[in-house]
Amino acid sequence: MPKAMRQLAVPFGVILIIIMMVVPLPTVLLDLLIAANITIALVVLLVAMNVKRPLEFSSFPGLLLILTLFRLALNISATRLVLLNGDAGKVIEAFGHFVVGGSLIVGLVIFAILVIIQFVVITKGAERVAEVGARFTLDALPGKQMAIDADLNAGLINEAEARQRRADVTAEADFYGAMDGGSKFVKGDAIAAIIITIINLVGGFAVGVMQHKMAPGEAMHTYSLLSIGDGLVSQIPALLLSVATGLIVTRSSGDGDMSSTVTRQLGQQKRALQVGGGAALALVLIPGLPKLPFMIIGGIALLIAQRVKEEPAEAAQDEAMELDAPSPDSPEALLGEIRVDPLELALSPDLVDLVDAAGGDLLERVRALRRKIAMEIGVIMPPVHTRDDLDLPLSTYVIRINGVEVARGQAPPGTVLAIGDDLGGLPGRAGQEPVFGLPGKWVPAELRHQAELTGATVVDRASVIITHLAEVVRAGAARLLGREDVRALTESVRRSHPVVVEELTPSLLSLGQVQLVLQSLLDEGVSVRDLVRIFESLSLAAKASTDPESLTEAARAALGPAIAAQYAVGGRLPVLTLDPRLEQGLLESLRPTEQGLQLLLDGARAELLLGRVALLAEAAEQQGVTAVLVCSPQLRMPLRRLLKMTTPRLPLLSYTEIAECQSEVETVGVVTDAEALAA
Numbered sequence: 001m002p003k004a005m006r007q008l009a010v011p012f013g014v015i016l017i018i019i020m021m022v023v024p025l026p027t028v029l030l031d032l033l034i035a036a037n038i039t040i041a042l043v044v045l046l047v048a049m050n051v052k053r054p055l056e057f058s059s060f061p062g063l064l065l066i067l068t069l070f071r072l073a074l075n076i077s078a079t080r081l082v083l084l085n086g087d088a089g090k091v092i093e094a095f096g097h098f099v100v101g102g103s104l105i106v107g108l109v110i111f112a113i114l115v116i117i118q119f120v121v122i123t124k125g126a127e128r129v130a131e132v133g134a135r136f137t138l139d140a141l142p143g144k145q146m147a148i149d150a151d152l153n154a155g156l157i158n159e160a161e162a163r164q165r166r167a168d169v170t171a172e173a174d175f176y177g178a179m180d181g182g183s184k185f186v187k188g189d190a191i192a193a194i195i196i197t198i199i200n201l202v203g204g205f206a207v208g209v210m211q212h213k214m215a216p217g218e219a220m221h222t223y224s225l226l227s228i229g230d231g232l233v234s235q236i237p238a239l240l241l242s243v244a245t246g247l248i249v250t251r252s253s254g255d256g257d258m259s260s261t262v263t264r265q266l267g268q269q270k271r272a273l274q275v276g277g278g279a280a281l282a283l284v285l286i287p288g289l290p291k292l293p294f295m296i297i298g299g300i301a302l303l304i305a306q307r308v309k310e311e312p313a314e315a316a317q318d319e320a321m322e323l324d325a326p327s328p329d330s331p332e333a334l335l336g337e338i339r340v341d342p343l344e345l346a347l348s349p350d351l352v353d354l355v356d357a358a359g360g361d362l363l364e365r366v367r368a369l370r371r372k373i374a375m376e377i378g379v380i381m382p383p384v385h386t387r388d389d390l391d392l393p394l395s396t397y398v399i400r401i402n403g404v405e406v407a408r409g410q411a412p413p414g415t416v417l418a419i420g421d422d423l424g425g426l427p428g429r430a431g432q433e434p435v436f437g438l439p440g441k442w443v444p445a446e447l448r449h450q451a452e453l454t455g456a457t458v459v460d461r462a463s464v465i466i467t468h469l470a471e472v473v474r475a476g477a478a479r480l481l482g483r484e485d486v487r488a489l490t491e492s493v494r495r496s497h498p499v500v501v502e503e504l505t506p507s508l509l510s511l512g513q514v515q516l517v518l519q520s521l522l523d524e525g526v527s528v529r530d531l532v533r534i535f536e537s538l539s540l541a542a543k544a545s546t547d548p549e550s551l552t553e554a555a556r557a558a559l560g561p562a563i564a565a566q567y568a569v570g571g572r573l574p575v576l577t578l579d580p581r582l583e584q585g586l587l588e589s590l591r592p593t594e595q596g597l598q599l600l601l602d603g604a605r606a607e608l609l610l611g612r613v614a615l616l617a618e619a620a621e622q623q624g625v626t627a628v629l630v631c632s633p634q635l636r637m638p639l640r641r642l643l644k645m646t647t648p649r650l651p652l653l654s655y656t657e658i659a660e661c662q663s664e665v666e667t668v669g670v671v672t673d674a675e676a677l678a679a
Contacts, residue, residue: 526559
């Protein structure tokens, strides 16, 4: 069917139903619509039996309402024809005469039985199952969403699979909620059928006697049979839809349709079939009971039992899988348990609410952080394994890299972190911002506005943890970059620039050597997003030397403008420089070692140098600028190792890296000769 016709089918059908309630229908058209009503109800029942999952028939609640409205419109049209003309078409007449044998009493009894079956048995049970299913599904929704988030963070599924599973969980909750209301349509339809039939009986008798001047007996016989026929015609499709409703709400997810599942599960129970067949044959011994029916049924049951295999194939497969599954103490199981997660966030029990899907958004922020980190430093942050740790003190979280604790912080429940100087008037306990160590106070969340009025910066608990996690990932990016990650990055470049990769690896450098260079860059906060330029520079430098430091400096020189640009503010690059005499003396003190070039300085001179650099960097920060220290390329890496002990946040660039800087280079301090200072 064309898409345009599918879009118009339901609206057009609803409009026709409304017209049926107002406009009288000819008996031929009424017969056609009654046949269509019964057929559609039968098709819906068969679809409900053949779906594997309830969500495969997610349109059922809305369809149930439309079909109920359609059936009531047919009732109205039939009632109009019965009362006006004493004729409602061949279908209703056949049900009123042939189906019930033309007997009013028989018709009333059959109608009452159908109503009782639908209203008391099927509808009541389906309504209860739908109500319980809706409640249980909604109660399980947070847990299912947490399980999806946990699988995503553990790397078991990707973002697309997680998004699809969340959509399925939400659709399931919506479906059972709709079915809880849809079952009320079936219940109301059963009640309406009783009332409509009673009205037709009374109204038909009154019309026959008062308008058509019939004898009371004749009026009762004519109009009552038509009313009963109309009721039976309506109750058959209503009963089919009631059964379909019950099948849908009681249907559990499986691998096959209902018929296949039922026959397979019943057919596997050999002993039950044998006992049932034997019991049927035993009933033959009871005096007075007919022997032939029980002998036939019992013989069929025993024959089916003989054809059932001793061990069903699926049961054998399940047993084989259980036997093949490793025991908890097997090497395979232990290897899975001892696997160390690259990145782990452990929460104390009272912080689990941060990852609760009902109110916590920490996991959503972690996923957003992965994208942010990838855009900043050029590597994919590994999935964060978030779990609760009963050994942690209350209100504590711990961040681990490769199983080693690298950071710890506090995030008391029900509080926010106020960062500022004038916090003495606020209740709470002292704390600090975990990244920069700024003093603060954990105040009750309801006092957030009051804290903001004091001029403090207020940060919620999840933001504190995410900020801390982001800083840990940036600082530990080199440790998080594994060999497999380098391979994935290389393959990504190969797809867009195959020649660059083919020239570099494995002919000139191995993946391990490329990994060392990338780790060195990340260790100093240099983004490796521009892998093409990095690989091109490594290809040229590797022909002269494969020393990791030389390769790193070559890559930094290629990335020089980008490195300098990240520290420039407002078109200015504030720098600290070395006094020429000091720089020359440091170059003369360079000595090659197994770990690369090292500065061989006596303790006093090194201490003075470190202190002077720290004072100048602090002075620049007090002026509101973040200065970078520049030196010669040969001196940059050895000096970096020395300064890392006291000023790890101070960027250290070479003259080559700022040579092509587009910003204005402004000197904000000069590190003077340490010997002059000592004198």
